[in-house]
Amino acid sequence: MTSVLFDTWYIVLRDLRARIRMPVFIFISLFQPILWLVLFTQIFKSLGNMSGLEGSSYLQFFAPGVIVMTVLFSSAFSGFATLMDMDAGVLAKMMATPVTRVSIITGRVIATVLTGIVQALIVFVVAAIMGVHVETGAPGVLLVLLLVALLGMGFAAFSNGMVLLLRRQETFMAVINLITMPLMFMSSMMMPPQLLPNWLDTVRQFNPVDYTIVGVRNLMLTGYVWSDLWKSLAVLCAFAAAMVAFGTMMFRTRAE
Amino acid sequence: MADTSVIATYKLTKVFSGDIRAVDGIDFEVNAGEIFAFLGPNGAGKTTTIKMLNTLLLPTSGTATVAGFDIVKNPAEVRRRVGYAAQDVGVDEHATGRENLTLYGHFYRLDSKTVKQRVKELFELVGLTGDENRMVSTYSGGMRKRLDLAMGLIHQPQVIFLDEPTTGLDPQTRVHLWDYINKLAKTMGVTIFLTTHYMEEADHLADRIAIIDLGKIMTIGTSDELKKSIGGDVVTLTPPVEKDEERQEFVRRAEEALSGRPFVAQTKPADGELAVYVKDGGAAIPAIMQTLGSQGIEVKTISMSRPSLDDVFLKYTGRTIRAQQGTPTTFVQLKRQQNRRRTR
Numbered sequence: 215m216t217s218v219l220f221d222t223w224y225i226v227l228r229d230l231r232a233r234i235r236m237p238v239f240i241f242i243s244l245f246q247p248i249l250w251l252v253l254f255t256q257i258f259k260s261l262g263n264m265s266g267l268e269g270s271s272y273l274q275f276f277a278p279g280v281i282v283m284t285v286l287f288s289s290a291f292s293g294f295a296t297l298m299d300m301d302a303g304v305l306a307k308m309m310a311t312p313v314t315r316v317s318i319i320t321g322r323v324i325a326t327v328l329t330g331i332v333q334a335l336i337v338f339v340v341a342a343i344m345g346v347h348v349e350t351g352a353p354g355v356l357l358v359l360l361l362v363a364l365l366g367m368g369f370a371a372f373s374n375g376m377v378l379l380l381r382r383q384e385t386f387m388a389v390i391n392l393i394t395m396p397l398m399f400m401s402s403m404m405m406p407p408q409l410l411p412n413w414l415d416t417v418r419q420f421n422p423v424d425y426t427i428v429g430v431r432n433l434m435l436t437g438y439v440w441s442d443l444w445k446s447l448a449v450l451c452a453f454a455a456a457m458v459a460f461g462t463m464m465f466r467t468r469a470e
Numbered sequence: 471m472a473d474t475s476v477i478a479t480y481k482l483t484k485v486f487s488g489d490i491r492a493v494d495g496i497d498f499e500v501n502a503g504e505i506f507a508f509l510g511p512n513g514a515g516k517t518t519t520i521k522m523l524n525t526l527l528l529p530t531s532g533t534a535t536v537a538g539f540d541i542v543k544n545p546a547e548v549r550r551r552v553g554y555a556a557q558d559v560g561v562d563e564h565a566t567g568r569e570n571l572t573l574y575g576h577f578y579r580l581d582s583k584t585v586k587q588r589v590k591e592l593f594e595l596v597g598l599t600g601d602e603n604r605m606v607s608t609y610s611g612g613m614r615k616r617l618d619l620a621m622g623l624i625h626q627p628q629v630i631f632l633d634e635p636t637t638g639l640d641p642q643t644r645v646h647l648w649d650y651i652n653k654l655a656k657t658m659g660v661t662i663f664l665t666t667h668y669m670e671e672a673d674h675l676a677d678r679i680a681i682i683d684l685g686k687i688m689t690i691g692t693s694d695e696l697k698k699s700i701g702g703d704v705v706t707l708t709p710p711v712e713k714d715e716e717r718q719e720f721v722r723r724a725e726e727a728l729s730g731r732p733f734v735a736q737t738k739p740a741d742g743e744l745a746v747y748v749k750d751g752g753a754a755i756p757a758i759m760q761t762l763g764s765q766g767i768e769v770k771t772i773s774m775s776r777p778s779l780d781d782v783f784l785k786y787t788g789r790t791i792r793a794q795q796g797t798p799t800t801f802v803q804l805k806r807q808q809n810r811r812r813t814r
């Protein structure tokens with residue numbers, strides 16, 4: 215057990231160090247949320263007066279969605295780095311050492327989650343500068359980070375498991391896009407639930423992304439809605455656990 | 471298992487889907503401290519063998535002991551005692567040389583002080599002192615390969631597996647790398663198991679060579695023993711014609727004329743030429759000329775050489791290893807390559 219912790223720690227370090235050294239990566243992490251916040255809120259500005267919209271403006275309504283979206287995408291593509299390692303022979307070389315198999319994926323997932331938390335904080339700062347305020351204050355922000363960390367953990371583990379199933383860059387990218395885009399749209403990210411068509415309102419009940427958005431939005435716009443918050447936490451914990459189980463199983467059985 | 475053998479295989483076999491016997495029941499032993507080479511063409515089963523011995527692949531049947539432990543029953547113990555440098559260099563481009571090496575030190579549970587010490591020694595050994603803190607993405611191909619070697623040595627393994635250590639390197643870098651491999655065999659006393667399809671490499675580095683083809687070991691011995699097994703000199707006859715059919719015809723007729731003659735030990739056609747194995751080349755050449763002349767077979771060139779490993783390979787497999795590289799890939803080889811990719 216201690217060896218798993220040690221190995222995980224060294225793999226997290228390696229991953230984070232590589233990320234920090236990519237200037238393009240840092241630039242995109244900063245630039246993308248700004249772009250989304252500005253673009254989307256400009257496009258949908260006139261919806262701000264619509265009845266049923268929580269928050270005082272569309273920006274206020276949409277900011278929680280951008281936080282979730284940022285973490286969703288960065289974690290869903292987490293497996294890409296593993297794919298690069300596979301193609302470069304880095305993974306095979308590691309597997310020939312006594313490194314604990316599980317820590318290769320847990321290390322990658324933890325590094326992805328930590329990155330996601332930093333990215334979420336960046337969106338918070340940008341949103342705050344644009345005038346978004348958080349109803350529940352600093353403790354609320356911590357809870358928001360917990361929610362998106364669970365979502366990120368689930369998707370990062372899923373992504374790394376899928377890489378071992380698919381093994382090819384083209385198919386991996388296509389499948390991840392095929393899964394993440396609908397999950398994003400089949401949620402209350404862009405429209406309040408009561409304005410969604412019935413079928414979409416039903417579908418989103420099965421979407422972990424939506425549980426994250428509902429939780430985050432309540433904390434930012436309304437306050438502590440404990441009944442919803444518990445439900446979101448429970449669903450996300452279950453989702454993360456299932457995906458981590460899937461990912462580690464893939465690493466145990468299919469990584470060579 | 472003998473006291474001195476570090477690797478011993480027992481009917482080691484790997485069958486891939488589609489009934490491809492990549493490794494077909496091989497038996498061999500590698501002694502402590504020796505450099506042992508698997509020489510064979512692409513698709514012969516070299517990499518598959520290495521991957522079974524270093525526990526990346528499970529054998530279909532048979533087994534092996536490596537550094538005293540069974541690869542099937544006790545893979546974790548084997549991993550602790552072996553190092554591996556794959557055909558693709560497995561170094562992390564987005565880290566410095568020192569970070570790469572240090573990470574592997576931690577994987578082998580060395581304490582920080584030991585890691586620091588070994589990293590210093592290994593950079594010296596592979597001639598990378600001064601480049602420790604540069605990003606690997608700025609390293610040349612030869613430097614990466616040397617770092618890759620060092621990463622396989624950080625835990626002072628009993629055996630290191632080198633899969634095609636110099637493939638893709640320019641000739642100068644290759645010779646340079648041979649020096650390092652020789653040096654580490656001497657200074658660290660590590661047993662080296664390497665695969666190659668370069669004759670010169672096996673000849674230059676290996677104490678003993680196993681010739682492997684289509685998943686089977688054809689023969690094992692020192693370079694000298696293998697060459698002596700040919701039993702004399704090799705006389706090569708080249709036809710005065712260019713077309714394939716005409717060359718085949720020449721080889722057929724010349725072989726017919728020469729086989730069974732007292733001065734000829736064996737004949738082997740190869741790439742539209744004929745290799746004639748003889749006891750004494752100097753005495754055989756006039757006799758060969760006379761025999762061919764009397765049957766009206768014209769020869770363009772006739773050359774004599776001491777046997778090379780290429781001749782040895784030809785004798786045991788019926789093909790030249792050089793021709794292997796040039797010929798179109800066969801279906802079986804393609805299938806093997808696919809399998810290899812799938813299992814990577």
